[in-house]
Amino acid sequence: MVLLLLLIVLAVTVASTPLLDRFLGRNAGWPIAAVFLALTVLVAVQAPQVLGAGSALEYSRPWMPSLGVDLHLRMDGLGWLFTMLVTGIGTLIMAYSTRYFPPGRRLGFYCLMSLFAFAMTGLVLADDVVLLFVFWELTTIASFYLIGLSGLTADRSAIRTFLLTAMGGLALLGAVVLLVVRTGTTRLSEILADESWTREPVFVSVVALLVIVAVFTKSAQFPFHYWLPDAMAASTPVSAYLHAAAMVKAGIYLAMRFTPAFGDLLLWNSVLITAGLVTALMGAFFALQQTDLKRLAAFSTVSQLGLLVAVIGVGTPEALVAASVHTVAHALFKSALFMVVGLVDHQTGTRDLRRLGGLRHRMPVTATVATLSALSMAGIPPLLGFISKENLFEAFLNAPGPGWSGPLAGIVAVGASVFTFAYSFRFVHRTFFGVSRSAEGSREAGAEEAGIGFWAPAGIAALGGVLLGLTVPVLDPLVNEVAVNTTFQTTDAHLVLWHGVNAALLMSMTAIGLGSFVAWRSRVGDALAGHDFVPVTGVGIFESLYNGIIRLGRRAGDLTRFDSPAFHLGAPMVLIIALASVVTVVGVDLPPVAGQTSLGLDWLLVGLMAVAVGSAVITRSRMAGLALVGIAGFTTALWLFFLGAFDVALTQLLVEILTVVVAVLVLRRLPRRFHGVRRSRSALTAVIAIAAGLCMGVAAFALTGRRELSPAAEYFLGNAPEDTGGTNVVNTILVDYRALDTLGELTVLGVAGLIIIAVLRSSDLLPTHDSRQVTVSPTNAAFDPADNTVLMRTVGRFLMPLLVLWSLYLLFRGHNEPGGGFIAGLVGGAGFALTYLAAPSDRAARIRLAYPAIIGAGVIVAAFSGFLGYLDGSFLKPLHAEIPLAWGGYFHFTTAFIFDIGVYLAVVGVLLTALNELGLERGRGSTDGSGDPPAPDQGEESVGAPDRSPSLDGSTAGGKR
Numbered sequence: 001m002v003l004l005l006l007l008i009v010l011a012v013t014v015a016s017t018p019l020l021d022r023f024l025g026r027n028a029g030w031p032i033a034a035v036f037l038a039l040t041v042l043v044a045v046q047a048p049q050v051l052g053a054g055s056a057l058e059y060s061r062p063w064m065p066s067l068g069v070d071l072h073l074r075m076d077g078l079g080w081l082f083t084m085l086v087t088g089i090g091t092l093i094m095a096y097s098t099r100y101f102p103p104g105r106r107l108g109f110y111c112l113m114s115l116f117a118f119a120m121t122g123l124v125l126a127d128d129v130v131l132l133f134v135f136w137e138l139t140t141i142a143s144f145y146l147i148g149l150s151g152l153t154a155d156r157s158a159i160r161t162f163l164l165t166a167m168g169g170l171a172l173l174g175a176v177v178l179l180v181v182r183t184g185t186t187r188l189s190e191i192l193a194d195e196s197w198t199r200e201p202v203f204v205s206v207v208a209l210l211v212i213v214a215v216f217t218k219s220a221q222f223p224f225h226y227w228l229p230d231a232m233a234a235s236t237p238v239s240a241y242l243h244a245a246a247m248v249k250a251g252i253y254l255a256m257r258f259t260p261a262f263g264d265l266l267l268w269n270s271v272l273i274t275a276g277l278v279t280a281l282m283g284a285f286f287a288l289q290q291t292d293l294k295r296l297a298a299f300s301t302v303s304q305l306g307l308l309v310a311v312i313g314v315g316t317p318e319a320l321v322a323a324s325v326h327t328v329a330h331a332l333f334k335s336a337l338f339m340v341v342g343l344v345d346h347q348t349g350t351r352d353l354r355r356l357g358g359l360r361h362r363m364p365v366t367a368t369v370a371t372l373s374a375l376s377m378a379g380i381p382p383l384l385g386f387i388s389k390e391n392l393f394e395a396f397l398n399a400p401g402p403g404w405s406g407p408l409a410g411i412v413a414v415g416a417s418v419f420t421f422a423y424s425f426r427f428v429h430r431t432f433f434g435v436s437r438s439a440e441g442s443r444e445a446g447a448e449e450a451g452i453g454f455w456a457p458a459g460i461a462a463l464g465g466v467l468l469g470l471t472v473p474v475l476d477p478l479v480n481e482v483a484v485n486t487t488f489q490t491t492d493a494h495l496v497l498w499h500g501v502n503a504a505l506l507m508s509m510t511a512i513g514l515g516s517f518v519a520w521r522s523r524v525g526d527a528l529a530g531h532d533f534v535p536v537t538g539v540g541i542f543e544s545l546y547n548g549i550i551r552l553g554r555r556a557g558d559l560t561r562f563d564s565p566a567f568h569l570g571a572p573m574v575l576i577i578a579l580a581s582v583v584t585v586v587g588v589d590l591p592p593v594a595g596q597t598s599l600g601l602d603w604l605l606v607g608l609m610a611v612a613v614g615s616a617v618i619t620r621s622r623m624a625g626l627a628l629v630g631i632a633g634f635t636t637a638l639w640l641f642f643l644g645a646f647d648v649a650l651t652q653l654l655v656e657i658l659t660v661v662v663a664v665l666v667l668r669r670l671p672r673r674f675h676g677v678r679r680s681r682s683a684l685t686a687v688i689a690i691a692a693g694l695c696m697g698v699a700a701f702a703l704t705g706r707r708e709l710s711p712a713a714e715y716f717l718g719n720a721p722e723d724t725g726g727t728n729v730v731n732t733i734l735v736d737y738r739a740l741d742t743l744g745e746l747t748v749l750g751v752a753g754l755i756i757i758a759v760l761r762s763s764d765l766l767p768t769h770d771s772r773q774v775t776v777s778p779t780n781a782a783f784d785p786a787d788n789t790v791l792m793r794t795v796g797r798f799l800m801p802l803l804v805l806w807s808l809y810l811l812f813r814g815h816n817e818p819g820g821g822f823i824a825g826l827v828g829g830a831g832f833a834l835t836y837l838a839a840p841s842d843r844a845a846r847i848r849l850a851y852p853a854i855i856g857a858g859v860i861v862a863a864f865s866g867f868l869g870y871l872d873g874s875f876l877k878p879l880h881a882e883i884p885l886a887w888g889g890y891f892h893f894t895t896a897f898i899f900d901i902g903v904y905l906a907v908v909g910v911l912l913t914a915l916n917e918l919g920l921e922r923g924r925g926s927t928d929g930s931g932d933p934p935a936p937d938q939g940e941e942s943v944g945a946p947d948r949s950p951s952l953d954g955s956t957a958g959g960k961r
Contacts, residue, residue, distance in 0.1 A: 002046060003059040003073040003125055006039060006083070010118035017111040026101045028110050033094035036117070040087040043080065050080045051477040058127070062873035069186050074127035077481030081324060082124040082253050085331045089245035090117045092335060092457035097237040099454040100342050108149055113241065116142040120246045124253055128186045129176045136172055136214075136250065140165045143247050147234040154233035160542055161227045168217030168224075172254075175210035178203070192260045193488075208262045211254065212271055219251025219305050222279040226538020229286075229298040236345065239294065240338035243301045245331045252305070252327060255312045256320065259486045263315035269400050272313025277412040279306030284419030288426060288518075288525045289533075293351040294341050296427055297334070300377065303416055304330050310409070311395050317483040317491035318398065322391035324482040325475065325495065329376060329388040332465040336373040337427070339458035340366060344431060346454075348447040353430040353529075360432040363449045365459065367432035372462040376469070378424035378515070379417060379508055382497050384469040389417065389511075390504040391495075397503060410503075414511050421515025426525040472497060573692045601642060609635045617689075620673045623664075630660050646818040647730040654826035658911065661833045665918035725880055725892040726815035734820065735896040735903075739866070739876040742899075746862055746906050750855045753910035757852060760917045792838035803831030811904050812897075821900035825907025832908070836915045847912055854909030862902025865895045 013035050020028035049055060056076040063071040075083065094113065101109070119138035126132040140162060148158035180186050182197045191197075198204050215221070220228035228248065232239060242248065255272065262268035283303030290296040308326055311319050343366050344359065345351045360367035376385030396409040449455070468475065472495040483491045499505075522528050562568065609632050616628035633656035640649035709717075716737070720729050724736040734742050807828035814820030832847055869877035878896040885891055 001059065002042065003057055003075055004061075006042070006121055006125070007073075007118065009035065009039060010114065010121055014111060014114040014118055017114055021108075021110055026098050026103060029094040029096075029098035032110055032114060033091050033098075036087050036091040036094055040084065040091055043083050043087060046075065046080065047477075050075055051077055051481045063128075063131070063875075065874055069128060069130045071131065072127035072187055073125045074189060075125055076485045077478060078253070078256060078324075078485040079124050081327065081478060081482060082249060083121055085245040085249065085327070086117055086120045086124070089331055089335050089461070090241065092339075092461055093237050093241045096240070096339050096342070096454070096457040099451065100235070100237055100346060108145075109235070109237075112142055112146045112149065113238070116146065116241070116246055120250065123250055127188050129179060129188050129191065130186050132188060133169070133173055133176050136218075136254075137166075137169050139247060139250055140169055143231075143242060146238045146242070147231050149238075150234050157230045157233040160539065161231050163546075164224055164227050164542070165217050168214040171210045171213035171217075175207050175214070178207050178210070188257070192258070198261055204262070204265060205267050208258075208265055208268050211258050211262070212268070215251045215255045215272075215309065216275065217251070218254070219248050219309060220279075220302050221251075221275050221306060221309055222282060223538070225279055225283065225302050226542065228302055229295055230539055232292075232294050232298050236294065236338055236342035239298070240335050240342070243298070244335035244338065248301065248305055249327070249331070252308050252312070252323075255309060256323060256482075256486045259312060259315060259320065260488050263487055266400070269313050269315055273310045273399060273405075273409055276306045276308070276310025276313060277409060277416070279303070280310065280416035281306075281412060281419070284416045284423065285533075287423040288419050288522070289528045289531065290423075291353050291529050293344060293353060293356070293427070293431065294338075296353075296423060297337050297341055300337075300420070300423060300427075301334055303420060304334070304377070307392055307413065307416065310413070311392050314395050314399050314409075315487070316395065316398060316400075317487045317489050318391075318493065319395035320483045320486045321479045321491065321493045321495075322388065322395040324479045325384070325391055326388035328468070328475070329384040329465060332461050332468075333373040333376040333383075333385055336369060336458045336461035336465075337377070339455075339461070340370040340373065343450055343455055343458065347450055353426070356431045357434045358432070359447060362447050363432070365449055365455050367428075369455060369458045369462045370432060371428050372466060373458075374424040374428045376462075376465040378421040379511065382466075382469045384465045384472065386508065387469060387472050387495060387497060390499075390508055393504040393507040394502075410507060414507050414514075417508075417511035418514040418518055421512055422518040422522070422525060425515070425519045429519075429524050469497065570688065573688050577688070577691045577695055602639075605635055605639050605642075617686075622667050622670060622672060622674060625674070626660065626663050626667065630656055633659070647728070647820070647823065650818055650823055651826065654823065654830060658826060658829060658833060661837065662914045662918060665914070724815070724878065724896065725894055726896075728814060728816050728818065728820070730818075731814045731820040731900075732896075734822075735815075735899050736878050736894075739878075739896070739899060742903070743862055743866065743876065746903055747859055749910055750859045750906050753855045753906075753913040754852060756910075756913050756917050792834075793840075796834045796838040800831045800835050803834065804828055807831065807904075811900060814900060815894065815897065821903030822907055824900075825904045825911070828904070828908045829911030832912055833915060847916055849912060851909045851912035851916060854905050854912065856909075858902045858904070858906030858909055860902070861905060862899050865898035865902065868895045868898070 013032060017028065017032070020031060024031070046057060050057060056074050056079075058075075059071075059073040061071040063069055090113075094110070097109070097113075116139060119135050119142055122135035123132060123139060126135055143165070144158050144162040147154050147161055179191050179197070182203065183191050183194050185191060185194075197207075217224045217227075220226075228243065231242070234242070280303045283299050283301075283306055287296050287299035287303060290299060304326075308323055308330070311323050311326070341351060343363070344356070347363065347366075348356065348359070350356065372383070376383035379386045379389035393410060393413060396413045397406045399406040399409045475495055476493065479495065480491055480493055483489070483493065519525065560567075612628050612631040612635065616625050616632070619625050619628065633652065637649045637652035637656060640646075640652060716729050716733060720732045720736075721727050724732040726732045726736070807824040809824075810819035810827055811821060811824035812819075814824065836847065866876035868879055869875050872879055876899075878894045878899075880895075881893045882890040883893050
C-alpha cells in the first residue's frame with residue numbers, strides 16, 4: 001500500500017494546488033514542499049526492505065483486465081533511488097519557488113510541477129509497460145505546459161520540445177507493443193526476466209533501437225541534444241527540477257531499467273557509448289562558449305547526461321554502480337547550480353557573464369553554494385562528484401569490444417572532463433570572483449544577498465554533495481542493489497574517497513590539470529565565447545525540417561483539397577461500383593431466402609423512397625430539396641419500424657425531425673436555389689449515382705434474410721439480461737458492453753458542439769440576402785410574428801413539458817425497453833426546438849441556458865461513471881445494485897444509467913448549441929459575446945412589428961428582422 005499511497009498523495013496534491021494557489025499565492029510552495037518532504041521520509045524508511053537481497057515492494061490491482069493490463073507497481077533499489085530524487089529534489093525546488101516568484105498568484109506552476117512529480121513517480125514505480133508508457137507521455141505533456149507557462153516567448157521552445165520528446169514516446173510505444181505481443185505479458189519485471197525474446201537477434205535489435213530513440217530524445221543525447229538548452233525558456237525552478245531530477249532522468253532511468261535485456265547486445269553498447277561520449281564532449285565544449293549563465297548550466301547538463309548514457313552502455317555491474325553514484329551527484333550539484341542561477345538573476349537582474357563579477361563580496365553565501373556545487377561537477381575531492389567521476393573513468397576503461405575501445409572511451413571521457421573543469425571554473429570565477437564589470441549605479445552593482453528562505457534549498461543540495469562525499473560508504477547498499485536490479489548480477493562495490501593511486505586517479509588529475517590550462521589559455525572561456533564553430537544549430541535544423549514537412553503536407557493536401565462535395569463523394573462511389581462489379585463477375589453462391597418477406601410493403605416503401613430521391617435530384621429549390629430528403633429519411637425510419645428495429649427507427653425519426661430544424665437555420669444563410677451545373681456533369685453524376693444505387697440495392701436484396709444469427713448476436717441476446725440487468729440489447733451494448741466506444745463518440749459529439757460555438761462566433765456568419773427578396777410591410781396578422789406564432793406558442797406551452805417528461809421516461813426505461821440516453825436527448829432537444837420555433841423573434845427564441853456547460857457536464861458525468869467501475873476493478877465496468885421498493889420488489893440500479901445521463905446531457909447541450917448559435921442573428925462586428933443581435937438600423941425597414949413578448953427567461957425583446 002505504500003506505493004499506492006505515494007501516487008494517491010501526489011494526485012491529491014495536484015488537485016489541491018488551485019485552492020492553495022488561490023489563498024496562499026507563491027507561498028503555496030511551502031505546504032507542497034512539506035508533502036514532498038513527508039513522502040521522501042516515507043520512501044527513506046523503506047530502505048531496509050528494498051536495499052537488500054534483491055527484495056522489492058510490490059502492489060497490484062486490476063486496471064484493464066480484459067486486455068491483461070493491471071496497475072502493477074514495484075519499488076526495487078533502482079526505483080527507490082529515482083523516487084528519492086523526485087521527492088527529495090522536489091522538496092527543495094518547491095521551497096525555493098516560494099521566493100523565486102514575485103508575490104501574487106502563480107496558478108498553474110505548482111499544479112504542473114506537482115503533476116510532473118506524480119508522473120515521474122509513477123514512471124519509476126510502474127511494473128507494467130503500458131502503465132510505464134502512460135506515465136512517460138504524461139511527463140512529456142507536463143513539461144510542454146511547464147515550458148510554455150513562461151509566456152509567448154517560450155511557446156516555440158515548448159512546441160519543439162514536445163514534438164521531439166513525443167517522437168521518442170512513439171518509439172517507446174512501438175517497443176511496448178512488440179514486447180507485449182512477443183512475451184504475452186505486460187509485466188515489466190517478467191519481460192526483463194524472460195530470455196525467450198532476447199534469443200532472436202533481429203527482434204531484440206529492433207526493440208533496442210526503439211528504446212534507444214526514446215532514451216536519447218528524453219535525455220537530450222546527440223543528435224537530439226538541442227532541446228534541453230532550448231527549453232531554458234522555462235523559469236529557473238522548472239529547469240532545476242526537470243534537468244536535475246525529473247525530465248532528463250526519465251531517459252536515464254529507462255536506459256538503466258532495460259540494461260538486463262540489452263546489456264550484452266553489441267548494438268546497445270556501441271550506440272550508447274558512442275553517442276553518449278560525443279554528447280559529453282560536444283556539450284562540455286558548447287558550455288564553455290556560453291555567456292548566459294543559464295545556458296552554460298544547460299549545456300553542462302547535456303554533457304553530464306552524455307557521460308551517464310555512455311557508462312550505462314558499458315553494461316557491466318561496475319558501470320551501473322558508477323551510473324547510480326553519478327546520478328545522485330548530478331542531481332545534487334545541478335539542482336544547486338540552477339538555483340544559484342535563479343538567485344543571481346533575481347538579485348542582479350541579469351545572467352550575462354559579461355556584466356557579472358565580484359558578487360562574492362555582496363552575495364557570500366550564494367558564492368559559497370555555487371563554489372561547492374561547481375567543484376563537485378568538476379570532480380574535485382572530497383566532494384561526491386569526484387568519487388562518481390573516478391568510478392566513471394574506471395568503468396570506461398572496461399568498455400566492451402576490441403581491446404582499444406576501453407582506452408579510447410576513457411580518453412574521450414577525460415577530454416569531456418577537461419572542458420567540464422573549465423566551464424565549472426568559468427561559472428564561478430566570472431560570476432563571483434574577479435572585478436565587477438557592472439556599470440556604476442546598475443542593479444547588478446548594488447546586488448545584495450538573498451534571504452535565507454531563498455538560498456537555503458540550494459545550500460542544502462550543495463551541502464549534500466559535501467556530506468555524501470565524506471561519508472560515501474553509506475551509499476554502498478544502494479549502488480550494489482541498483483547493480484543487481486540493472487544487470488541481474490551481484491557485486492560487492494565499496495565506495496571510498498581515497499583508494500590509492502590508480503588509473504582512475506591519474507585520469508582525474510589529468511582532467512583537472514588540462515582543464516586549468518584550457519581555462520587559462522581561453523581567458524576563462526572568453527576567447528571561445530560568442531564564436532560559431534559549428535555552422536548550423538539543432539534548433540535551425542529542426543525548424544527547417546518542420547517547415548519542409550508542413551510545405552510537403554500542404555502540397556500533398558492540395559491534390560485533394562476541393563470545396564465541391566462531388567470530388568469527395570465520387571471516389572468512394574466509384575470504389576463501391578468497382579467492388580460490386582468484381583463480386584458480380586466472380587459470382588456469389590447465395591443460400592435461399594430464410595422465412596417470409598412482405599414484398600408488397602417493401603416495394604411500396606422502395607417506390608416512395610425512389611420518388612423522394614428522384615425529386616430531390618431534379619429540384620432547384622434548396623427548401624424543396626431539404627423536404628424531399630426528409631421524406632426519404634422518414635421512409636427509412638418507417639421501414640425500420642416494420643422490421644422491428646424500434647430503437648434504430650426511433651433514433652432515425654428524431655434525427656430527421658431535428659435535422660430539418662437545424663438545416664432550415666443553415667439554409668437561411670444560403671441562396672434560395674442551387675447554383676446551375678453543366679449537363680455533362682449532371683449526366684456523369686447521374687451515371688455514378690444510378691450505378692452505386694443499383695449495386696447497393698442488389699447487395700441488400702442478396703443479403704436480406706439470408707444470414708443466420710451471428711454468434712455475437714446470440715451471445716448478446718442470451719447473456720445481456722444476466723450480465724447487465726437489462727433486456728434492451730441495443731442499449732446494453734451501447735452503455736455496458738462497448739461503453740468505451742460510446743464515451744469516445746460522446747466526447748466527439750461534445751467537441752463538435754464547442755466547434756460550432758467557436759466557428760460561428762469567430763466567422764460572423766450572416767444570412768445571405770437574396771436580391772429577389774421582397775420587403776413587405778406588416779398590414780395584417782399573417783406578417784406579424786407576434787400574431788402568427790400564437791398557435792405554436794399555445795401548443796408548445798403544453799407540449800414542451802410533455803416532451804421533457806417523455807424524454808425522461810425514455811431515459812429511465814432505456815435499459816429494458818426502446819429508449820436510452822441518446823434517444824431521450826433527441827426528444828428533449830425536440831422540445832427545445834419546438835419552443836424555439838414558436839418564439840416570435842430571435843431574442844425571444846434565445847434559450848438562456850449554459851449549453852457549453854451542459855455539454856461538458858454530460859462528458860464529465862459519463863467519465864465519472866467510468867471511474868466508479870474501478871470499485872470493481874476496471875474503468876467503465878458497470879456496477880449493479882438491487883434497491884428494495886417501499887411497495888415491494890426491487891429496483892435494479894446500474895451505473896450504466898449514470899453513463900446514460902451523461903449521454904442525455906451532451907445530446908441536449910449540442911442541440912441547444914445548434915439552435916442558439918445557428919438560429920440567432922449577430923450583427924457584423926458584434927463583440928458583446930452574448931449572442932444577442934444589435935438593434936436594427938433606424939433607416940432599415942424590417943418585416944414584422946416590434947415584439948415585446950416575454951422570452952424564455954422572462955425578458956422582452958425586439959421584433960424579428
